[in-house]
Amino acid sequence: MLSYTNPRSATDEGLADDMPRGPYDTLLPRPKRAGQRPGRLDLRPGVAVRVGLRTEAAPVGAHLPDGTLAAAEQSVLRAVARLGLLAGNLRDDGPPVPLEVRVGRTATEPEGPAHTIDVAPEGVTIEATDLESVSHALTTLAQLLPPSALRGSGLPDTALDLPCGRVEDSPRYPWRGGMLDVVRHFAPKRTVLRYIDLLAAHRFNRMHLHLTDDQGWRIASERFPRLAEVGSWRPSTRLGPDGEHDRTPHGGRYSLADLREIARYGRERGVVVVPEIDVPGHTSALRAAYPELGRPGVDHTVQDTVWAGGSSVSPTRPVVTFLTEVLDELCDAMDVPYVHLGGDECDMSWWSEDPEISREMAEHGYTEPAQMHAHLLRALATHLSTRGVRAIVWDEGLVTGGVLDDTIVMAWRGERASSRAAETHDVVRSPLFPTYFNFDQSDDPREPRSEGGAITLDDVAAFAPAPAGWTDAQRGHVLGGQFQVWSEWVPDERRIDYLAFPRACALAEVLWSGAIDDRPDFDARLRHHLARLDALGVEYRPLEGPHPWQQGGEGVWKRTSTDTIGATRTWVESVADAP
Numbered sequence: 001m002l003s004y005t006n007p008r009s010a011t012d013e014g015l016a017d018d019m020p021r022g023p024y025d026t027l028l029p030r031p032k033r034a035g036q037r038p039g040r041l042d043l044r045p046g047v048a049v050r051v052g053l054r055t056e057a058a059p060v061g062a063h064l065p066d067g068t069l070a071a072a073e074q075s076v077l078r079a080v081a082r083l084g085l086l087a088g089n090l091r092d093d094g095p096p097v098p099l100e101v102r103v104g105r106t107a108t109e110p111e112g113p114a115h116t117i118d119v120a121p122e123g124v125t126i127e128a129t130d131l132e133s134v135s136h137a138l139t140t141l142a143q144l145l146p147p148s149a150l151r152g153s154g155l156p157d158t159a160l161d162l163p164c165g166r167v168e169d170s171p172r173y174p175w176r177g178g179m180l181d182v183v184r185h186f187a188p189k190r191t192v193l194r195y196i197d198l199l200a201a202h203r204f205n206r207m208h209l210h211l212t213d214d215q216g217w218r219i220a221s222e223r224f225p226r227l228a229e230v231g232s233w234r235p236s237t238r239l240g241p242d243g244e245h246d247r248t249p250h251g252g253r254y255s256l257a258d259l260r261e262i263a264r265y266g267r268e269r270g271v272v273v274v275p276e277i278d279v280p281g282h283t284s285a286l287r288a289a290y291p292e293l294g295r296p297g298v299d300h301t302v303q304d305t306v307w308a309g310g311s312s313v314s315p316t317r318p319v320v321t322f323l324t325e326v327l328d329e330l331c332d333a334m335d336v337p338y339v340h341l342g343g344d345e346c347d348m349s350w351w352s353e354d355p356e357i358s359r360e361m362a363e364h365g366y367t368e369p370a371q372m373h374a375h376l377l378r379a380l381a382t383h384l385s386t387r388g389v390r391a392i393v394w395d396e397g398l399v400t401g402g403v404l405d406d407t408i409v410m411a412w413r414g415e416r417a418s419s420r421a422a423e424t425h426d427v428v429r430s431p432l433f434p435t436y437f438n439f440d441q442s443d444d445p446r447e448p449r450s451e452g453g454a455i456t457l458d459d460v461a462a463f464a465p466a467p468a469g470w471t472d473a474q475r476g477h478v479l480g481g482q483f484q485v486w487s488e489w490v491p492d493e494r495r496i497d498y499l500a501f502p503r504a505c506a507l508a509e510v511l512w513s514g515a516i517d518d519r520p521d522f523d524a525r526l527r528h529h530l531a532r533l534d535a536l537g538v539e540y541r542p543l544e545g546p547h548p549w550q551q552g553g554e555g556v557w558k559r560t561s562t563d564t565i566g567a568t569r570t571w572v573e574s575v576a577d578a579p
Contacts, residue, residue, distance in 0.1 A: 023144040024165050026528040028505060029203055029512035030521070031140065031169035039121045039164035043098065043145075051076045052102040075268055076101050076134055083138050083149075098123035101137075105129045113205075114170035117141055119162055135270030136203050140167055143532065150201075150535040172514035173465060173480030175428050177206030177274070178504060180496070181487040183213035183285075184306040186252030191493045193265050198500075200269040201536065202508035207266060208274045208340065208482060211254075214284035214303040214311055219277075220253045223329055224290070224322075228253045231285035231302060238305040239449075239489065239556065245304065256333040263334040274338045274392065275330055279323060280376050281346030284311045293319050295350050306488040310347035315372040316360050323376075324383045331387055338390050338408070343377050343397030348579070370400045370579040377402030392428070395421055400579045408479065412436075414573040415467070422474035429466075429481035433569050434459035435507065437499045438486040441541050443563050448552040450489045450499070453565030457543075460506040461516045483507050494539050498550055501533060501540035502526060 024034045051073045080099065100123065105111070115128040115137035124141065128134045142149055144162060178199050180187065187195075192209070199207055211218045217231030233251025238244065254262070259275070266273040279286075284303045287294035293313045294300050303311075313319050327339060351357045351369040361372060374397070381391035381404045395411040397403055398421050410430045411418035421427045429435070439455040440447045460483075466475040485499055505526055509516055516522045526543075533540050541550065552558045 022163060024163070024167070026525050027140060027143050027167070028522075028525045028529045029509040030525065031167050032513075033168040034165065036163050036165040041098070041119050041121055041123065041162045041164060043160040043162055049077060049080050050100045052100070053104055072103065072131065075131055076103060078268060079131075079134055079138055083142055099126070100124070101126045101128065101134060103128050103131065103134055112170060112174065115140070115167075116169075117144075117167040119144070119164045119166070121164060131267075132205060132270040135200055136169070136171075139201055139203055140169065142201075147531040147535040150532055171203070171205075171512045173478070173511050175206055175480030175482070176204045176508065176511040177208055177428070177480070177482030178204055178500070179208035179210060179430070179482055179484040181210040181213070181485060181490075182218055182252075183210060183216045184487040185491050186216065186218065186250065187487075187493065187496070188252065189254060189258050189262065191496070192262055194493070195496070196262070196266045196269055196271050196273070198504075198536065198538065200271050201532075202504060203512055204482075204504075204508060205270055206272050206274055206482060208276060208484075209262070210276045210278070210340075210486075212277050212279075212285065212342075213282045215306055216251060216302060217285040217289065218253050219259065219326075219330060220255045221326060221329055222256060223325055226289040227286070227326075229289070231289040234302040234304050236304050241305050241307050243305065243556075256329065259330070260333045260335075263336055272338070273334065273336060274340055275334060275336060276340035276342060276392075277323070277326065277330070278340075278342030278344070279380070280312045280315050280319075280373060281344060282311060282342060283313045287311070287313060290322070293322060295354070310345060310349075312347045312351075314354065314357060315351065315376040316356055320376055320379045323380055327380065327384060328387075331384070331389055336389065338392055339384055340392040340410070341377055341380055341397070342394060343373070343400075343402055344394035344412075346373055346396065346579075348373060373397075373579060374400040374402035378404060381407055395576070396579055398425065399577065410482075412484075412572075413576040414569065416573055417576040419467075419470060419474065420576075422470065422477040424477075426477050426479050428479050430484060432572050433565065434463050435481060435483045436486065437483050437503055438489060439565065439568075440559070440561070441499070441503065442545070444545055445559055446546055446551040447559045448489075448495070448498070448546070448550065449557045449559050449561075451486070452561030453568050454563060455503070455565060457503055457506055460503045461510070461519065461522065463507065463510050464515065465511065480511050481507070497539040498541050498546070501538050502530070502543070505529060 022036050024036045027034060053072055113129055113133040115133040117137055117140060118125040126137045128137050180195055196207055215234060217227045220228040232253040233249055235249050236245045236247050237250050263273045287300035288302045291300050348369040351372060357372060364375060366372060377393055377397050384391050390406055390408060392408040392410060393402060395409055395413055395417040398409050403425060407425060408428055409421040409425045410428045411421045412430050412432055414431060418427060418429055418431060434455045439451045439453050442456055443454050465481045466478040483504055485496055490496055509522060
């Protein structure tokens with residue numbers, strides 16, 4: 001009988017990092033309990049699958065768009081097929097049954113995702129509380145196989161020996177995400193879908209998709225066609241406020257059908273897609289398409305510098321009505337439980353001078369423009385709530401009061417902003433340090449040009465989502481966290497890979513387990529995990545430093561900054577109280 005313990009660490013039993021480790025010792029993120037036992041399972045392509053659904057507890061079908069148990073079964077079968085074990089010979093009846101998946105909640109797991117994997121000589125049995133847990137379990141099972149199993153061709157046509165054992169696991173935090181900015185540099189749909197796959201492969205369960213900003217509007221609205229016709233492209237791009245024009249048109253947009261596909265693709269992989277429409281600031285592209293929404297008498301254009309800049313639409317009633325229609329269209333297409341409303345870095349300097357805004361301020365009894373910022377965000381969040389959708393804002397929205405009781409706050413402006421938000425609201429921890437992966441990965445001068453300043457793998461591995469110094473109430477408000485890849489300096493998919501990995505591997509473990517409490521063990525598992533990234537085609541940054549073709553060189557991508565992360569952290573904390 002197997003005695004279940006945490007997977008052995010590289011320091012246990014005198015093991016060195018380079019000594020062979022069994023598959024149960026290489027899982028990443030590290031599970032709660034895992035262990036090997038005597039015996040081996042002979043796996044072959046074309047295995048049969050049996051899916052069982054518990055209906056006496058929480059209905060599994062409730063987690064699917066059409067809410068049917070048949071759809072749940074098909075979702076499980078498709079998830080198994082993606083693992084590569086079936087090699088095109090999918091069947092759900094008849095002996096033998098090497099892989100059995102049972103889905104549904106039990107008395108021992110009344111809430112939250114959890115899964116167990118039993119590998120025996122007769123086959124594999126997976127028990128999962130819901131469809132998200134099925135995805136986690138299959139990801140874990142894939143990691144028990146050789147890295148070659150993750151290649152597009154799947155497993156080889158020869159028999160595969162898998163040691164018997166058991167894994168029992170569940171995540172520490174319910175929100176484990178990655179943010180992708182597809183505005184500053186557009187990412188085609190295939191890149192977004194691949195990004196979902198890579199998040200799922202690390203047991204992340206949220207993808208925050210930043211869809212609108214000063215440099216572009218990426219939603220092809222059918223109600224407001226000028227959003228795509230005008231707002232989805234710019235005639236030229238400058239890298240940074242002092243950069244030279246490249247004189248090359250840049251743009252792109254997702255149709256509503258694309259966004260529907262992206263959301264469904266994520267759901268089937270245990271990843272909830274969270275779209276963001278950033279208002280009332282970061283709206284140059286929106287104002288360029290519909291100038292009447294912005295400051296009267298001012299020319300509005302899509303910004304050509306891929307840099308955060310002050311801008312805003314009017315916070316008045318006609319603009320709220322316009323935005324609710326945009327949100328309705330988005331929600332109808334994507335059927336999502338959350339929508340991010342932005343609320344950050346908004347230029348309110350002209351609001352007090354505008355007669356229409358002043359009239360509405362007087363109508364509401366407001367005396368400060370920031371109250372209108374809050375009013376707009378609350379109005380949009382209230383509208384979303386009528387659809388059963390929960391609003392999210394950056395922490396500026398909390399400062400101005402633009403939140404409802406159930407609004408989620410993403411606190412990016414340092415530890416003080418996070419601590420303040422967690423006193424009253426659920427928080428997704430996303431502080432610039434250390435979760436902004438658009439910053440350098442090291443102080444190595446060979447690094448390619450990026451935001452400037454280093455956020456290292458060590459920094460990410462040491463991150464505490466719920467700091468020990470917080471009160472129990474504050475810690476209870478922490479839903480989890482996510483990393484961000486802002487794309488000012490990210491022109492393509494290869495650069496996304498380079499910036500995200502392997503730092504995302506460390507954050508995946510932090511959010512899944514709560515902390516990396518055995519760094520030598522993590523480092524040993526990470527080195528093994530890099531072979532999986534190779535099989536998945538991820539162009540990650542090697543631990544020893546960038547490949548020659550990943551370096552900045554001597555041209556426009558040459559690293560120009562020194563170690564400025566200390567100054568950046570000081571600045572972020574200094575503006576944490578500003579609206």
